[in-house]
Each structure stands twice: as structure tokens, then as C-alpha cells.
Amino acid sequence: MNSRTASSNGSAPVTPFVHEGFAYGCDYNPQQWGPDVWIEDVRLMHEAGVDLVAINIFGWCDIEPHPGEYDFTTLDTIIELLHSNGIRVNLGTGTSSPPPWLTALHPEILPVSDDGTTRFPGGRQAWCPSSAVFREHALALVEQVAKRYGHHPAIALWHVSNELGCHNALCYCDETAAAFRLWLQARYGTIDALNAAWGTSFWSQRYGQWSEILTPRLTRSSRNPGQVLDFHRFSSAELLDYYRRETAVLRRHTNVAVTTNFMVTAHIRNLDYWSWAGDMDIVANDHYLDHRLADPAIELAFAADLTRGLAQGKPWLLMEQATGAVNWQPHNLAKVAGEMTRNSLAHVARGADGICFFQWRASLQGSEKFHSALVPHAGTDTVLWREVVALGATLDRLAEVAGSRVVADAAIIFSWEAWWAGDGESRPSHAVRYLDQVHAAYTALHQLGVTVDIVSPDADLSAYRLVVAPCLYLVSDAQAQNLGSYVAAGGHALITFFSGIVDEDDRVRTGGYPGAFREILGITVEEFSPLLPGHVLTLDSGARASLWSERLRINTAEVMARYLDGPLPGIPAITRNGHGGGTAWYVATALAAGALRDLVRTIAEEARVTAVGPESAGTIEVVRRVKSTSSYLFIINHGHGDVELPACGHELVTDAPVGRIVRVPAGAVRVIREDPAS
């Protein structure tokens, strides 16, 4: 698996996280229970096949009950118990949530919201990422934990903090403002350069001195977009710096792999994980189905593909998911029978080499008492527990798949910077949201059975037959050039509306939109023409569209479809342009899902993209993992009817040979080790 070459103290190399077959695990919070339960827990972990357990995630108040007084009695006992039972430990540094004594002693570490009000203890993550006092106490704790367990044979992985930035990524306090200024000085060098980048000639905002700059707290009007964008960049970098500091402490005492759990998910966007991923000894992600979305299972596939992108294609860990309902959505749906297995194996299909959950035993108290767990309140005589045990057995049967890679010949460009800037306060339409548009493009490819890599705008695109850039509002010159060169060299690109509009300072590229991509697309857009929600347009191709249109004129492109109605009848809506050896398509509106899928099918065929699976409404998910000696075809049937697909080899879930056709019952998953010739 993923390994970095040397520990930061320059001594022994980092030991990569290696696990036999798939890791199967969970967060374990034994402090909520007594010793009798721990014994029972370990017995049940064996029954389920759980072999990697994350502990001490929220352990601070237990291991440092009073300032500077450490008590490892319980943690020692738990680690020994797990170790003597052959269960590996994913050891939390314990710094995720400061104990009440720390916030009482030092209320200045508390985070401040954008309205200038403090957020208080009583929940979790009540700390400011820039707080020197918080860092001092947290790093002192890490030192103690690392010293004590740095060489303990049970420790397979170190888990820094927990979901860094989940609640506290953006802090607007004065200490953060000082850190923000230092970051800005390093980025811009002079105040004039900062003024130029932020466009402060507008609204009399020009700064004379660094000390005048604040965090972008709430204003009576909209805020300076350059300031807000840089605050996002800074805040992501500040937490990464914090991660690095914890890691540096760990590295003084251990060579075991270090990671933290990312939140590649639909509702959190504060960290630019492209800049974080290289620091992880193995990339790990937390993913929860989001029932506020139209198709949560497709979003799961997207998040898994993006996590694989962050891991540069290498295997990664699913560090958390739920066996059933979560507790933090407005309507927390339980999973139907088989859904937890499908979700888990969808992550595996897309490159995960470990499947872990939050959490082992459902809490009886606290905010998460109605969050599902491996051991539910109702105990083990339950459908859920039986599925947990069955999943452990299934993962064992799939062990040989671990370490293999997913191969894709289509890619979607994804950018946190474009997300931050494009979803800014002052924009042409608040109905256009970056992630919705990315999901729409992904859904089209997913429903066509095409496996997709999610890549950064800086990625090498040369291996792909098709690259899609949905709503890529902000791109640097180098990123625009990257996509342009890809097309010129013979690639096929699909770019959708509101792309290439600004440079990395959120400064509009002049001469007509989409400035960065005008040449490769062979078009000029004179004006945006967003639509009111509910307004549906018709194109002369028969396609329906909504949300957005543009006054577009042709330079060198061919017109593939025009608006029949709406504000711009007769104006081109879909274009295709030959650029160098390749082709660049443009869609100037938000096509209805079916129409977008039809268009993507046409382009994918032209680009000779191979679909791994059949077309479906997302109900059949097919992905292939490959290693030097074999390939594995995952077929996940989310639908209500059985399906039959061509395959030849040996099916691992049911341990049965497959001749020509494999039958996948409704709701089931099959994984075929393919015969070399198939």
C-alpha cells in the first residue's frame, strides 16, 4: 500500500500500512462501557471478523484528566486486550476534542464564528486551528501518547485527531486573523500585490498595511470574494499545518504509518484535499449516505472515486461509514437489508482496501445515541448484526482482491478552489451549485457504465480518452493550458457552462467567456442568461434544460443544438470544436439528466471510452479492479430485479464457477475473478 519513503526525522523509513486481505473495523469507544462489556466486545469482534479498531479518538479527557496529569491505565488495558486477541489498533492521538478543563483554563482557544461570536464547549472540536495554546496542549498530549505506544506491536496505524475541520475549519478570531496575515504576506510579499489580487479598488477597500486585514467576518453587504477565497485557502493550509505538527511529534517516536480521516462527502467542502493527500501515509475517508440527495448511492460512488483520485490510484481505507442510520440528517433513514453490504463493496470496488465503521457499539447516551453501530441497542439477535458478521466473511472471501487497482479511461476534473470561488456570495445564479453540476456529469457517466477517475485540474490527463470539466469556474493559466494541451494532443473534452471564467485571483478573464477555454471550444459567450428555477427550455435536439443559458456565438465550433425557446431562441446551446488533434464539446446550459446522459454517450462513443458495465439508471454498478496476475469484476445490483451479465471465471462471494453469464440477484453483489481470456 501507500508508503512514504522516510520518516521526517530522517531515520528509519515509514512502515507502510499493510494488512492481510481487507481490513474490517470500526471506531471503538470502550470508555463508554465497563470491563465486562470489553470482554464481550472482543468476543463479538472475533465473531464478526473485525480486525482493525480505532481507539482513543475522543480520549483526551480520559488520558489527561487534569492538566499535565496523564493516566493511561484504561488505554493500556484496552490495547492489551485487543492485541492479545489479534486485533490491530488504529490509534487516535486523542486531540480531537479538548477536555472541559482546557477550555475553562483557556477560553481563548474557542473558535469564533463569522458573526464574531464564540462557539462554546459542550459539543466537540471546540478549538481554533490557529490557537497557539491549543496546539501546545494538544502536541504535549501527542508526545505522551506517541512515547508510550510508539513501538507497541499492536499499533498498525496512527490516526491524527479526527475529521480535521469538520466543525472548526473556519475560525474568525483575532489570533486567526494574525495567522491569516502572515499567510498572506508569504503568498503576496507586498500589500500592493494583495490589493491587486483582491481587487480592492472596488468599494474603497484598498489596504495600506497588513494590520488592517481581518478574517472575512460578516458584513452588511457581500464580502470581498478574493478575501473569502484566500481565507478558504489559508484555513485549509492552517489545518494541514496542524496535521503536520502532530505527525512530526509522532515521527519522533514511531515509524508506523500515519493518517487522518478525510471527509470527501457532499456537505463538507472546507479542505482542499488535493493539497493534503500527499502527506498521508495512506489516504482514508469517512463517508455517510446523504439522503438529502437524489441518489445517495451514486454520490457514494463519486466520493469513493474521488478518494481514489486523492490516493493517486493506490488502495485507500474507508475509515468510517454507518451500518444503518446516522443521527445528523433531518431524516435519518435506516439501511434496508443488504444495503450496508452493497455500500461497503461499492467502496471496495472503487479501490478501498479496508472497510471500517463508526462505531462498534451503539452509545446509550450523548448526541450520537441514535446513530447506528455494528452492535445495535437491540443486541446481536438482529438482522443488522447478522449482516455485519456476513460482511466480515464476505471480505475474507475477497481477500485476494486487496492491493489491486481500478482502471478508468474517463476522468472528471474536480477542484475545491473552483467550488469555493464558484459558489461565492455574489454570483449570477444561486441555483447553480458546483457540486450539483459535478454530480450531474458523474451521474451521466455512472449510468452509462463508465468508470471515472476524479482528478485535480493539475493532473496528467494524457491517459484518458475523455475528460469532463463541469462548471470549472476558476482555473489558473497552467490548469487551462493543461486541459488545452490534452485536447490538442488528441483528447476529447466536455466542458460545461460557467467554466474558465476567472483566474486564480477570481479575476474575470476578458474578451468573452469562457475566457480560459474560448480557444479550445471555438466559441465566445457575450453574456450569461440564467433562468428562474422551474423555467424549462427546449433545444432543437429535443433536449430539455434549465437554470442557465448564454448568449453564445460561434468562432470555429460546430453547432450541435440550439435553444428553441427561452430568452435566447436560435442561439447555440451545445457545440463541438476540433482543436489540434482532439475535440472539445461545450454545453451552455444545465441539461436535464436524460439529455446530459445522451450527450455524454455520444461523446464517449466518439472518444472510444469503454463502458465496463451496462447502461442503467444507476441500479447496476460494474467496476473492474486489476492486478498483475488477475482482474476482478464487481457487479452491484441496487435494483429490485435479478440481472444477468456476461462474465467468465470464478465468483468469489458465493465461491462458484461462472461459465458465460453471471446472475446477480436483486440487491446482491458478485465479484468475479475473470479468466485471463475473458
Ligand code: GAL
Ligand atoms: C463522523 C465522526 C464520528 C461520528 C460520525 C457520525 O463525522 O468522525 O466521530 O461523529 O461522524 O456519523
